[in-house]
Amino acid sequence: MGTVAAATAPAKQAGRESSRPARRPGRLGTRLELALLLSPALVLFVGFVLLPIAVAVYYSFYKWTGFSPRTPYGLGNYQRVLEDEVFRSALLHNLIIAVLSVVIQLPLSIALALLLNRKIRGRAVLRLVVFAPYVLSEAITAVVWLLMLQPGGLVDQMFNAAGLGGLIQHWLADGDLVLYTLFVVITWKYIGFGVILLLAGLQSIPAELREAASTDGASAWATTRHIVLPLLGPTIRIWIFLSVIGSLQLFDLVWIMTLGGPASASATMATYLLDHGFSRYEFGFGSAVAVVLFVVCFIFALLYQRFALRRDLQGALTGTKR
């Protein structure tokens, strides 16, 4: 959440900071103090982030059941991962979810946020309703939707009641459809997060700007298009970042609802990883999958921060040029 807060706050601190007289950290006491304050976080970061990554990379060069002696395997695991059709389709599924999120969830979130930012009756209740699904854990969401989507379940009954019985599908059992069914559930769950984020962004837009625009005779649409949306830019960019990373790492919901099936039609990189790493006792191979997943996310994160978030995060994550 740190990144979110950093992005929604106007990125102007850099200028202010440089004009402030720098505290002199030269003394050993200060350094020791810093070290003491940093070390708990550092222990966690080294122990639970850097070390596991290094270990996974190391294991990925071996053929290993998890118990047997490790046999060096060079890049064999990576070759197997990249040649496996199931993995490639899993990667494709992640990308489809990521693209759909940006294309469908983003406009929907913006529209809902704009709506809920207006003074309408029952606004607080509506905000609560939109945000509520986000509070549920993924496991609960998955189980609830699993029940609703089973043949003859609530969803089918609603279609029937609306006279649309002919449109009923095998929501989770049809390989051509299952990924999109899951996307609907993902959207239901995460739309509230986008809306809250964008609402916070909208709050930070000064009312004077809109007033000035309407005084100048700008229509509501023009105000939204040329004033509100550009000022929401940083929030939208951060939302896209979180959403794409979330899509690439998608796991819980899929695992509970479909186990990646039928016939891997809803497999993601993470379900593939669990399936091979743990269920098959192929820990070397599973590590290679994990490394590929990590690299994909890492490259995206780097590129996105370099090109899309550069201005928003200036001074927060990157070094400030002074």
Add this chain to the structure above:
Amino acid sequence: MNVRLSTPRRLATIAIALAVAVPSLTACGDDEPGSSGDPNAATTLTWWHNGAQDPAKGVWQSIADQYHAEHPNVSFKVEPAQNEALKTKISVALQSPTPPSIFQQWGGGALATQVESGKLLDITDATSSWISELGAGAKGWQVEGKQYGVPFGLHVVGFWYRTDLFEQAGITSPPKTMEELNAAVTKLKAKGIAPIALGGKDKWPDAFWWSYFAIRECALDTVKNTVKNLKMDDPCWVKAGEDLKAFLDTKPFQEAFLGTPAQQGAGSSAGLVANGKAAMELQGDWELPTMIPLTEDKEYAKKLSWFEFPSVPGGKGTPGTALGGGDGYSCAVKAGAACADFLKYIASVPVQQKLVQSNTISLPANPGAISAIQDPTLKTVQEYLNKAPYIQVYFDQALPTSVGQALNDAIADFFAGKGSPQGIVDAFNKAVANK
């Protein structure tokens, strides 16, 4: 946030921070009390099993308590977990220096994979005086002639069916051949009843079907050799897939079976049969206790009966060969002699009877406890198991884990319309090559 350090100073800070941090990291490591050879020394056994719910949970705990009362030096820390989670936990724990002292063990090729870790206790000598009581069943927990576990319950897969729905559809006797099974499917469909329930989401129920066609098509020696040598080159394996294809083409399963779980909720395949929404299911003997939470109908067990997988015309398999397996426990090396003695206790007739009577297991590993089986259908199943000329352990368990799971995946794909009979065999051979 406002403190900014020059690079050398920053490095110095990081160095100090690391110096503070690293000792605490390495501290949580490998100091492990060595197990003593003295059988009377006080010891605590951690015990992992999949009886996460009552009755099993309470029954296992009471068995631990009772053993502790008789052997005060042995205490237990019982940690039940849901089946799938347990399997993952075990695979991770066996890589750690502290695996659980006793953990659930399904035998076969998966056991052989685990034995490679060197963390499983060889209990050949400790069990040699009594293991013969359990009959041939205990062989599934051996690797290269050494005993690495003891079964407490045996399993066999067959058809559970609703006698009321069969009657409605005018089926007078349970099918004995594929032809009769196909006829039964047609009759049930004509009455608007879903003929067979299948939990396709979980994949392993799909594998039961292919496996049964395989042990009907393949000669017993072919099956044994394939499991032993990991070579699937006999044409009978492809024939099994073709039989399955022909059967799938009759569309015998409930709607949307690819998304149906096997055991969770009333909409699962077991739930469908328990609630009379489907007429049959090819499942293990555990079906009856599995159904308890899935239906409101308290009398469901009386509406169920059982028949074996039909014969396949022209198949070379020995008639009556059954697909099955069992549940057992293995000991960790560090658990020592107390663990082996406890496994003997679990396999003893009184404890076995208790397990059967409490519905914790359906079919006891110790034949001495067979008389405790009350349900008439389960008695039929037990008799079938008794006279089966050979029990083939489910392939995903009998084969090395990576091969078994790859086979399950290929079969599940086949049910979803992907792949071919040859493709299943290819997936097996590819997994063997990658092993």
